[in-house]
Every structure is written in C-alpha cells, then in structure tokens.
Amino acid sequence: MDTISTAENHTEMEQVIVAMQDPDLGIKMKNQRLLITVIPHAMTGNDIVEWLMKKYSIMEEEALHVGDLLVRHGYIYPLKEPRNLVLRPDESPYRFQTPYFWSSQQWPASELDYAIYLTKKNIRKQGQLIDYEKENYNLLHKRINHTWDFVVMQAKEQLRASKQRRKADRIVLECQEQAYWLINRPPVECLTPRLSQRDRGKQSNTKCEHSSRMCPITHITKRTLVRVSGLAFQDGRGVEHLKKALGRSRVKSSICLESFIKYSEQYFSHDPMMHGCPPSNPWITDDITHWALNTNTVSTPTKLRVERWSFRFMELLSDPLGRLKFMEYLEKEFSAENLCFWEACEDIRHGENSRIPQKVSWIPHRQFLAPGASKWVNVDSKTMEKTLEGLRRPNRFVMDDAQMHIYFLMKKDSYPRYLKSDLYKNLLVKAIAPQETKRSVFPFMRRHRHSSPNPALVAQALEEDGKAKRLGSPRITSPATSP
Amino acid sequence: MLEHLERMVLLAGERRQHECKTMLDALNRVTACYRHLVITLGSTSDSQNLREELRKTRKKAQELAAANRTKLTALLKDKSISKEDRSEYERLWVLFTSSMELLDVDMKRSLEIGQDFPLQVPTRHLIQTGMSGSTTTVAARAMSVQNMKYEADSNIDTADLKELEAEIAQVVQMMEEMEMKVQVAPWAVEAKQEAGAELKSTVSVVRLQGDNPKHTSCCCCFGSFSGGWEWWCACRDSSVLGRGCDRG
Numbered sequence: 001m002d003t004i005s006t007a008e009n010h011t012e013m014e015q016v017i018v019a020m021q022d023p024d025l026g027i028k029m030k031n032q033r034l035l036i037t038v039i040p041h042a043m044t045g046n047d048i049v050e051w052l053m054k055k056y057s058i059m060e061e062e063a064l065h066v067g068d069l070l071v072r073h074g075y076i077y078p079l080k081e082p083r084n085l086v087l088r089p090d091e092s093p094y095r096f097q098t099p100y101f102w103s104s105q106q107w108p109a110s111e112l113d114y115a116i117y118l119t120k121k122n123i124r125k126q127g128q129l130i131d132y133e134k135e136n137y138n139l140l141h142k143r144i145n146h147t148w149d150f151v152v153m154q155a156k157e158q159l160r161a162s163k164q165r166r167k168a169d170r171i172v173l174e175c176q177e178q179a180y181w182l183i184n185r186p187p188v189e190c191l192t193p194r195l196s197q198r199d200r201g202k203q204s205n206t207k208c209e210h211s212s213r214m215c216p217i218t219h220i221t222k223r224t225l226v227r228v229s230g231l232a233f234q235d236g237r238g239v240e241h242l243k244k245a246l247g248r249s250r251v252k253s254s255i256c257l258e259s260f261i262k263y264s265e266q267y268f269s270h271d272p273m274m275h276g277c278p279p280s281n282p283w284i285t286d287d288i289t290h291w292a293l294n295t296n297t298v299s300t301p302t303k304l305r306v307e308r309w310s311f312r313f314m315e316l317l318s319d320p321l322g323r324l325k326f327m328e329y330l331e332k333e334f335s336a337e338n339l340c341f342w343e344a345c346e347d348i349r350h351g352e353n354s355r356i357p358q359k360v361s362w363i364p365h366r367q368f369l370a371p372g373a374s375k376w377v378n379v380d381s382k383t384m385e386k387t388l389e390g391l392r393r394p395n396r397f398v399m400d401d402a403q404m405h406i407y408f409l410m411k412k413d414s415y416p417r418y419l420k421s422d423l424y425k426n427l428l429v430k431a432i433a434p435q436e437t438k439r440s441v442f443p444f445m446r447r448h449r450h451s452s453p454n455p456a457l458v459a460q461a462l463e464e465d466g467k468a469k470r471l472g473s474p475r476i477t478s479p480a481t482s483p
Numbered sequence: 484m485l486e487h488l489e490r491m492v493l494l495a496g497e498r499r500q501h502e503c504k505t506m507l508d509a510l511n512r513v514t515a516c517y518r519h520l521v522i523t524l525g526s527t528s529d530s531q532n533l534r535e536e537l538r539k540t541r542k543k544a545q546e547l548a549a550a551n552r553t554k555l556t557a558l559l560k561d562k563s564i565s566k567e568d569r570s571e572y573e574r575l576w577v578l579f580t581s582s583m584e585l586l587d588v589d590m591k592r593s594l595e596i597g598q599d600f601p602l603q604v605p606t607r608h609l610i611q612t613g614m615s616g617s618t619t620t621v622a623a624r625a626m627s628v629q630n631m632k633y634e635a636d637s638n639i640d641t642a643d644l645k646e647l648e649a650e651i652a653q654v655v656q657m658m659e660e661m662e663m664k665v666q667v668a669p670w671a672v673e674a675k676q677e678a679g680a681e682l683k684s685t686v687s688v689v690r691l692q693g694d695n696p697k698h699t700s701c702c703c704c705f706g707s708f709s710g711g712w713e714w715w716c717a718c719r720d721s722s723v724l725g726r727g728c729d730r731g
Contacts, residue, residue: 021608029611041527041611098612099525099596107592112581123681141678148674149574150511150581152681157515164620165519172613173522 007105010073016066017075017096020051027051032079032093037168042079042095045088064089074103077179085182095172101180109184112147115140117181119155124174132187266311270304278302279434293434296320303431310419313411317342326414329423335414338406341377345403349396360394379405496568503554503575507582509627510547514582514589516540516625519618521593525600526612534602535635536622537593538643543626544586545650551579552661559665570672576665577672580658587654594647602640 020026032042045067052063067087070076071094078084079093087094118137122129129137141148162170269275277290293302301321309316316322323339330336348359379387383401390398418424517540523533558564558572600607623631636642 017610018608021611023608026608032613039613040615041613095613096610098522098614099600099610100522100592106595107588110588112584119681122679127679127682138678145674146577146669146672147581148678149676150578152676153508153511153578154515154582154585155681157512158518161512161515161519161621161624164624165618166616169614169616176522176612 010103010105013070013073013075014102016052016070019055020048020096025055030093032095034171037171039168039172042093044091044093046090048076048087048094049089060089072183074101074179074183077175079175082175082178083182083187095175097179098176101176103183109181111140111144112151114181114185115144115148115151116155116158117177119151120159123155123159130187136185270308276436278304278436280437285437287437289434293432300430300432301427303428303433306424306428306431309424313407313415316415316418325423325427326418329418329421330414332423333414333417337377338410338414342403342406342410345399345406348399349403353396356396357394360391360398377402377406378409496564499558500568500571500575503551503558503572506547506551506554507575507578510544510551510579510582513540513544513547513625514586516621517544517586517589519621521589521596523614523618524593524596525610526614527609528612528614528616528618529600529602529609530617531602531635531637531639532631532633533618534597534640534643535633536618536631537597538635538639538646539631540622540625541590541593541647541650545654548583548586548654548657552657555579556661556665559667573667574672574675576667577669580661580669583654583658583661587651587658590647590651590654594644594651597640597644597647603638 027043027047029041029043032039048067048070049060049063052058052066053060056063056066058066064087067076067089071078071085071087075097076087076094077097078086078088079095081092114136118129118133118140121133122137144151162173165173272281279289280287282288282290292298294305298321305319305321309319309322316326323343327336327339330339344359348356351359379402383405387399387402517537520533520537520540523529524537555572555576559569559576564572600609602609619631623629
C-alpha cells in the first residue's frame with residue numbers, strides 16, 4: 001500500500017477496517033475499564049498486528065507499517081497517549097474511529113467545525129487550552145469573527161446534547177473528536193503524520209522554515225506544500241519546483257478577461273456562427289459563393305478579410321492572399337528579403353524532415369545570413385551567432401530565433417507602414433462586401449438538392465483540358481499531367 | 484399619546500426580533516442534535532431507530548429552516564426598519580446561514596454514510612466504536628418532545644435515502660436562492676461575543692451588547708440593543724416592563 005494518501009488508498013484502508021469488524025474473522029474486542037466506567041470495543045496494538053499478519057499473510061514488519069498507516073490516517077486512535085499517533089505492537093489500547101470522522105478528501109475539516117470544537121473544549125476545560133489550541137482559537141476568532149456568535153451558540157448546544165448521552169458514550173465521543181482534530185489540525189511541533197516518507201529518518205529534513213509558532217493557515221499551506229511536493233518528488237526537489245512555480249508571472253483575471261472581451265468584440269462580425277458568412281453559409285444553402293469569394297487566388301478579396309489583416313500581424317501572414325499582397329508592397333519598398341527569409345524559415349519548420357539539411361545548407365546561409373548575401377537580412381549578432389552554431393546540427397527549429405527576430409522587425413516596422421499605405425487602402429476600398437441573401441421563410445423547406453460532381457470525372461476533365469492546352473501551346477512539364 | 488404609540492411600535496419590533504431569535508435557537512438546537520446523530524451512523528450503535536431519529540430530526544430542521552428563512556427574508560427586505568435593526572437582522576442572517584451550512588454538510592454526510600452502511604447487509608459490518616447507548620434522548624431534545632415514538636418500517640435505512648437525496652437538493656436550492664435574494668455582506672457583521680465569552684455564562688438565548696450582569700443567570704431574559712433602553716423580560720410575566728427582572 002502506498003504511503004501517499006489518495007482517495008483509492010482511503011477506500012482500501014476503509015475496506016481493511018470493515019474487515020476487522022467481522023464478528024467471526026475480525027479482531028476480538030476487549031473492554032476498557034476507566035475507574036467506574038466500562039467502555040467496550042478496545043483492542044491492543046498487538047491484536048492489530050497479528051490480525052493483519054494472519055489475514056493478509058504478510059510479515060510482521062509490513063503489518064506494523066500498515067497498522068501504523070491506519071493510525072496516522074485516523075481510522076484507529078490510541079487510548080493511552082492520544083497525541084502519539086503511532087501503532088505500538090504491544091498491549092497499548094486502541095479503538096476504531098466512527099465513519100463520520102474518517103479522513104475524506106470530499107469532506108475536509110472546516111474552520112467552522114474546528115472553532116466549535118475549540119470552544120467546546122474551552123468550556124469543558126474552563127479556559128485551559130493547550131498553547132497551540134489557544135493560538136488557533138484566537139486566530140479563528142479573528143478570521144471567522146462574523147459567525148462567532150454562531151460558534152458559541154452551537155458549541156453550547158452540542159455540549160447540551162451530549163449531556164443527554166450516558167457517560168461512557170460521552171467519553172468515547174470526546175476521544176473521537178480529539179483524535180479527529182489531532183489529525184486534521186496537528187500541533188506544529190510534530191509535522192503532519194501524513195507526510196509521505198519512506199523512513200522516519202527523513203522527517204528532520206523537511207523541517208518547517210518558520211519558527212514553531214505558526215498560524216494555522218501557513219501551517220496548512222506548508223503541510224499541503226510538503227504533501228504535494230512529497231507526491232511529486234521524493235527528495236527535496238519538490239520544494240525547488242514549487243518555488244519556481246511561485247515565481248512565474250501571473251496575469252490578473254480582470255486584465256486577461258478584458259483582453260478576452262476585446263478580442264471577442266473585434267472578431268464578432270467575423271465569426272460565421274455569430275454573424276453569418278456573407279452571402280450565405282454554404283453548408284446550409286448549398287451556395288458556394290462564400291468559398292469562391294475567399295479563395296487564395298481571388299483578385300478582389302472581401303471587405304471582412306481585408307479588415308482582418310489589420311487586426312494583428314499573424315492574421316496577415318497566415319492568410320496566403322494577405323502574404324502575397326504584403327510581399328507586393330515590400331517589393332515596392334525594397335525590403336522583401338525579410339518576408340522571404342521568414343517564409344523560408346517557415347518552410348524549414350513545417351517541411352519534410354529529410355529535406356531540412358538541404359534547405360538549411362543553402363537557403364539561409366548563403367542567401368540570407370552571410371554578409372554580402374543576395375538577400376541579406378538584418379539579424380543581430382547574438383542571434384546570428386546562435387543560429388550559425390545551430391546550423392552545424394540542423395533540425396526543424398534551428399532557425400527559430402532568427403525567424404522570431406525578423407518577425408518582430410517586420411511587425412514593428414513594415415506592418416504598420418503597410419496598413420497606412422495606399423496599396424492597402426485601395427484594397428480596402430475595392431473590397432467586396434457581398435449582401436446577405438434573403439433567408440427563405442421556411443428554413444426547413446425541401447431544397448433542390450444537387451450532387452456535387454464526381455471527383456474522378458473532374459480530374460479526368462482537367463487532364464483533358466491540360467492536354468488540349470499543351471497541344472496548342474509550348475510544352476510545359478507539370479507533375480499533374482506527366483505519365 | 485404619541486410616545487405611547489412610538490413605544491408600541493418599538494416593542495413590536497423587539498417582539499419580532501425575539502421571535503426570530505427563538506426560532507434561530509430552535510434551529511441551532513436541532514442542528515446540534517442532528518450532528519450527534521450523524522456521528523453515530525455506521526457504528527455498532529446504528530440501528531433502524533437511529534435512522535428514524537435522523538429522518539425525524541431532519542424534517543424538523545427543514546421546517547425550522549423554512550420558517551426562519553421566510554421570516555428573516557421578509558425582515559431584511561423591509562425598507563422601513565432602522566439601521567440598527569437591520570444590522571441586527573443581518574447578524575441573525577449570518578447565524579442562520581452558518582446553521583444551514585452545518586446542516587447541509589451533515590445531511591450530505593448522512594446520505595453518504597447511510598449508503599455505505601446499510602443495516603440489512605450482513606457482509607457490511609458496522610464499526611465497533613465503543614458507543615453503546617441509544618440516541619433517543621438526543622432526538623427527543625431535537626423534537627422538543629418528552630419521548631420519541633418509533634413508527635417506521637424495518638427497511639427505513641434504505642427507503643429513507645431517496646427522500647434524503649431529494650431533501651438535500653431542496654436545501655441546496657434554498658441556500659442558493661437565499662444568496663440571490665438577500666444582499667447581506669457576511670464579513671461586515673461583527674460578533675457580539677468576545678473570545679472566551681462562553682466561559683462567562685451558560686445562557687441559552689443569544690446575548691446582545693449592553694450585558695446586564697444582573698441577568699447572567701436568568702435563562703429567559705435578554706437585554707435591549709440600543710443603549711439606555713429599559714430591560715424587559717420575555718418571561719410569561721408580561722406585566723414586568725420596567726428595569727431589571729425579579730427572577731434575575
């Protein structure tokens with residue numbers, strides 16, 4: 001059984017506990033005598049170990065370990081020395097904990113309950129609480145002050161209700177509660193007994209960094225941290241990992257939600273679901289005008305499309321038509337090599353693995369990056385060094401740094417100029433804004449359906465077309481028509 | 484004459500508050516008893532009787548919860564009450580929601596444990612926790628009766644679970660509605676009790692500020708809220724409307 005406490009392990013432990021209750025095969029209970037009261041259902045540590053050994057056919061050491069886990073997770077509690085939550089394989093008495101107080105991740109111990117418990121204890125002991133309990137009490141009084149009156153009310157009522165029970169049951173109830181809270185709010189000196197650790201020796205390594213007087217909240221966080229780090233890594237690496245995680249920058253949700261809203265507003269009219277696709281959604285009306293108007297080779301792009309290019313640089317670059325128009329502009333400005341370089345890097349990044357060395361060898365090095373190259377790009381020296389170094393062992397991502405540098409260069413410099421340029425403005429003016437076709441009144445009326453042409457026939461027709469063209473014009477070898 | 488009328492209005496307000504507090508007290512009592520009963524679930528002292536006690540206590544709790552909620556919501560929605568009154572009702576509201584929190588969790592747990600430990604299945608053994616007595620008196624206290632009467636069938640442990648599920652859903656819904664309808668900021672409420680106040684007295688009724696030491700042992704009196712007002716005793720002796728209570 002794992003030392004880490006998870007839901008599955010809890011279920012396993014519960015099964016063991018239930019098995020122990022078997023009237024024939026379970027542990028034989030004895031009575032506990034306290035002066036004049038006799039309380040049933042007590043067993044010794046020895047009983048537990050022996051039963052485990054017999055039931056699961058395991059060695060004593062393993063049985064001791066399992067039994068110890070049961071105690072540390074609160075399924076069994078010691079009757080003598082209740083603060084020492086270990087299993088002693090001798091005549092020390094133990095008792096089973098009631099299911100309500102079993103450890104459960106679904107029902108974590110609440111602050112309200114703890115406050116009520118401490119208040120009850122305060123009343124019973126007439127103000128004589130232990131140090132750490134007193135501290136917790138005061139802290140809770142501050143933290144849940146708004147409901148403190150309820151805490152007092154409920155504590156008093158719970159005490160009155162327990163007076164209705166016989167003395168033996170009252171004692172048992174007090175022991176149960178005490179055991180529960182010793183597990184869920186352990187005193188600071190003994191680190192949580194639920195730490196995952198292979199051997200007790202490691203306990204000293206995971207000492208608290210704060211002084212012994214810690215407020216429950218940091219104690220809980222520390223405990224959870226240690227438990228979590230114990231889950232992730234067995235040695236001290238866990239704490240390092242978590243420290244790094246704490247250092248990561250985080251954006252306030254109010255800020256990132258603002259940008260999310262801006263984004264949604266900007267793209268609202270471009271979203272086919274929210275705003276429809278002019279002239280009509282081909283999937284619904286079987287009219288493919290929308291697609292025809294938005295191909296990569298169309299001469300006049302639609303208004304929406306051209307608008308989108310102004311939203312962000314990546315929009316422009318990821319649209320092939322946009323990239324084409326941008327290239328046209330750059331050629332006029334004699335700064336097209338940046339875009340060419342970027343495209344070449346993209347090609348390396350997304351292209352075939354086997355052709356990378358070939359591409360890498362002559363496109364960037366000779367054409368772009370070497371001084372005096374035909375299409376020299378302005379990359380800073382540090383990135384240049386790094387790239388040239390990486391080119392010795394070319395892989396898909398070797399051009400990433402340089403590509404990123406050029407991308408930002410274009411974004412800051414060429415892109416804004418392009419958006420202000422006449423070329424772009426003309427495109428915007430000439431752009432088509434197709435009208436939305438009137439929707440039929442009964443959208444579910446039977447439409448005249450027509451099947452799309454057979455792809456095989458289409459391919460054949462293209463081939464014949466190609467042949468006819470070749471006969472009439474100089475021979476052009478193209479892969480589509482070669483035999 | 485006008486003064487007399489003003490007094491009557493103020494007394495009516497006090498009476499309303501007193502009613503609220505009594506009802507809250509009752510709910511608090513039932514919540515505490517329910518907690519005791521749920522703790523016994525799954526142990527060897529679990530029995531059909533316990534399940535019936537749980538069911539009856541639960542139903543009583545729900546009645547009280549509904550009554551409290553209606554009253555408090557009406558009072559909090561009333562725009563005509565004074566600021567002090569309102570802050571007092573807000574405090575009572577927080578007490579009410581805390582009580583409901585506990586009840587909600589306990590109901591869910593009793594469903595879980597009740598399902599895990601059905602009474603008729605011989606292979607699912609009950610846990611020997613050391614509790615041996617019955618919880619009849621606890622349940623009787625919750626129901627405010629002398630003795631409990633057991634009238635359920637022998638399969639209540641399984642039959643009740645479905646009802647319990649439905650009631651939990653009701654409670655959850657009610658709590659959600661409450662949060663929507665009533666605008667109370669719980670953190671703005673200040674407790675009247677200081678730390679360790681429970682050690683000073685064993686009075687059952689919720690105390691207010693301006694504690695009159697003469698009244699510490701009287702379990703039926705409570706002081707007034709705005710300082711300087713006269714004490715009056717909620718005991719049957721309605722003629723006592725002056726300072727101090729003779730029973731103190």
